[in-house]
C-alpha cells in the first residue's frame with residue numbers, strides 16, 4: 001500500500017460483519033474464563049488485553065496504522081507528545097546515562113531534557129544541528145545511550161540532517177531518535193535515512209483538527225540491542241520486575257523496545273491515551289495525506305507572497321529557494337516540508353503587535369499545525385516579559401511572527417495577511 005492508502009486502510013481490517021470503523025473499546029478491563037488464561041498474558045506468553053493502562057484494542061489499531069505509515073515494526077500510543085519524548089529516551093537511558101540532543105528542538109522537549117530528566121540523573125549535551133563533524137564527535141561520552149533530533153525543528157524550522165546523525169549515532173553503538181511531528185510520515189520517513197526510533201506529537205498534523213492531545217513512539221525494528229548489550233542492560237538483561245524476562249532475547253529486534261516501553265514504562269507511569277481520543281486521532285489520520293499536501297501547497301504560496309511584500313523584513317521557510325535549509329529540505333522533504341512559516345514585520349515589535357491586532361481570519365493561538373490558520377507573536381505573548389535585547393539573546397526577534405498556515409482557501413489567507421500588514425505599516 002502507498003501512504004495515501006495506508007492512511008485509510010492500515011492498522012485495522014474488519015472481518016465479515018464487523019464495523020467498518022475501528023471499534024471504540026471504552027473499557028478499563030477485559031474478562032477471562034480461567035485464571036490460567038490471564039496468567040499467560042501477565043507472563044507475556046500470549047498476546048491479548050487485560051487492563052487498558054497497558055494496552056487497549058482501539059489504541060493498538062491506531063498504533064499499527066502509524067507504524068505502517070512510518071515503515072516501523074511496532075508502536076505505542078501515549079497521552080501526549082511530551083510523554084512520547086520522555087518514554088522514548090527513558091526506555092533506554094537511566095540515572096548515570098547521557099544523551100546527545102540537537103539544540104534546535106521544541107521548547108517543551110528542551111525543558112523535559114534539560115531540567116526534569118537532568119533531575120532524574122540523566123545528562124544531556126545539546127549540539128547545534130549544523131555543527132562540524134568534530135563538534136558532533138566531541139559530544140559523545142562513554143555513557144551516551146541515544147541521539148535525539150527533530151526532522152523540522154519547532155519553531156526554528158531548521159531541517160535536521162538525519163542521515164549524518166544516524167551514521168554518527170551508529171558509530172557509537174546507539175540509536176537515533178527523531179521527532180517527526182512537523183514533517184509527518186507523508187513528507188519524510190526518518191527510518192529510510194537510518195533513524196531507529198520515531199516519535200510524534202499527534203496533537204499537530206496527525207490529529208489536525210484541534211481536537212485531541214496525543215503522542216506515539218514507533219520502532220524501526222532495525223537497531224541490534226544485543227550487539228551493544230553492555231550499553232542497554234534494560235533490554236538485554238532479565239527484568240526482575242517482569243518475571244525475569246530479557247526483552248531483546250524474547251521479542252527480538254522488531255518488538256523488544258516497544259514491548260519494554262509498554263510492559264514496564266506504561267505499567268509504572270501510566271500515560272495512556274483514552275480509546276475515545278485514539279478514535280478521533282484515527283479520523284484525522286484518514287485525511288492526513290490530503291491535508292498535509294494542502295498545508296504545504298498553501299504555505300509555499302504564502303511564503304512566496306510574504307517574500308514579495310514590502311512590509312516584510314525576512315521570511316523563514318525551508319521550501320523557499322535561498323533558505324539556509326533549502327538543499328536539506330529538497331533531500332529529506334522533496335514533496336513539501338510543513339505549513340509553518342516565520343517572518344519579520346517591518347517596523348519591529350510595535351508594528352508586529354499592530355499586525356496581530358488587525359488579523360481577521362487567522363486566529364491568535366500558541367498552537368500550530370492544524371486546519372485553522374493561526375499566528376503567534378512571541379514578543380507580545382509568550383515572551384512579553386523580555387526586553388528587545390533579551391529576546392534577541394534567546395533567539396526570538398522582536399518583529400518575528402510564527403504563522404501556521406491552515407487549509408482554508410489560500411487567497412483568503414493571503415488577503416487577510418495583506419490587509420493586516422498594510423495597517424501595521426501605517
Ligand SMILES: *Cc1c(COP(=O)(O)O)cnc(C)c1O
Nearest residue numbers: 080081082106154181201203214
Ligand atoms: C507540540 C510538540 C511536542 C509536544 O507535544 P504535546 O502533544 O503538546 O505534548 C513535541 N514535539 C514537537 C515537535 C511539537 O511540536
